[in-house]
Amino acid sequence: MTRPKDLDPSSNPRALLGCELRHARERVGLSQEALGAPIFVSGSFIGQLEAGTRRMHLEYARHFDEVLGMGGFFARNCKAVAKSKYPDHFAEAAEAEAVATAIRQYATLLIPGLLQTKAYAEEVFRAYHPTATDETIDDLVTARLERAHLLDDPTTPLLWAVIDEAALRREVGGCSVMAEVLHHVVGLMRKRRVIVQVLPFSAGAHAAMDGPLKLMEFEDAPQLSFVEAPDMGKLLDDPATIARHTLMFNLLQAAALSPRESLALIESVAQDYEHGEQHP
Structure with missing residues (x-):
């Protein structure tokens, strides 16, 4: 399977990461609730990650990489998402x-x-x-x-x-x-x-x-x-x-x-x- 390319930090990395999460989840046939349950987050939280309204933290990214077979893609790209000019x-x-x-x-x-x-x-x-x-x-x-x-x-x-x-x-x-x-x-x-x-x-x-x-x-x-x-x-x-x-x-x-x-x-x-x- 071809892995998605790492995200460009100059783009909208949160939205792009969310889009990749949705595609990967649907590819393996998991619901939002099923993906979130092992890390104790709701299906709506997964939906917010996919929509780009919430930031993906490293502990979540590692879980997604393992469950969805993404070869570390989400963990690597958390750095692009984490950069912020705000406190x-x-x-x-x-x-x-x-x-x-x-x-x-x-x-x-x-x-x-x-x-x-x-x-x-x-x-x-x-x-x-x-x-x-x-x-x-x-x-x-x-x-x-x-x-x-x-x-x-x-x-x-x-x-x-x-x-x-x-x-x-x-x-x-x-x-x-x-x-x-x-x-x-x-x-x-x-x-x-x-x-x-x-x-x-x-x-x-x-x-x-x-x-x-x-x-x-x-x-x-x-x-x-x-x-x-x-x-x-x-x-x-x-x-x-x-x-x-x-x-x-x-x-x-x-x-x-x-x-x-x-x-x-x-x-x-x-x-x-x-x-x-x-x-x-």
């Missing part, structure tokens, strides 16, 4: 985000990364890494801004963000930085490229008091949820968890201001920052 805890989520058809996100204390400006992102990373070199900060900021190119497409992905009022009121980098980032969000809203709702302080207790939340949908793979903590992050695909997180986001939408009311509030706060006014 380890976020790399897989960023890769999934890049192929998502819809992203629904609740942001607690920060403007979401996809909506940040250069100056705002730099201030955030400076706070996270106070002893980092300028080069390190520049690399982090560049990677974050490159993610935002997802929004260059006029329609896909759908981005629906619920932003806590605290993110508007927390003065990151001073008034000019805050005015710029909020006007940037307003611009995207007015172009109807994103949907943004503000969860006001007056909403009181709400469904996501424990922290931020991100849900991602895909054309040909199950939905994913990404949860994170300082220097930690995890992609989840358990259907019960996805259903619970979807309900949480729906409740946040219901408790938040309408998009029109949110636009008015964000514009008002941006104007206040332009005049150098402080906020409670």
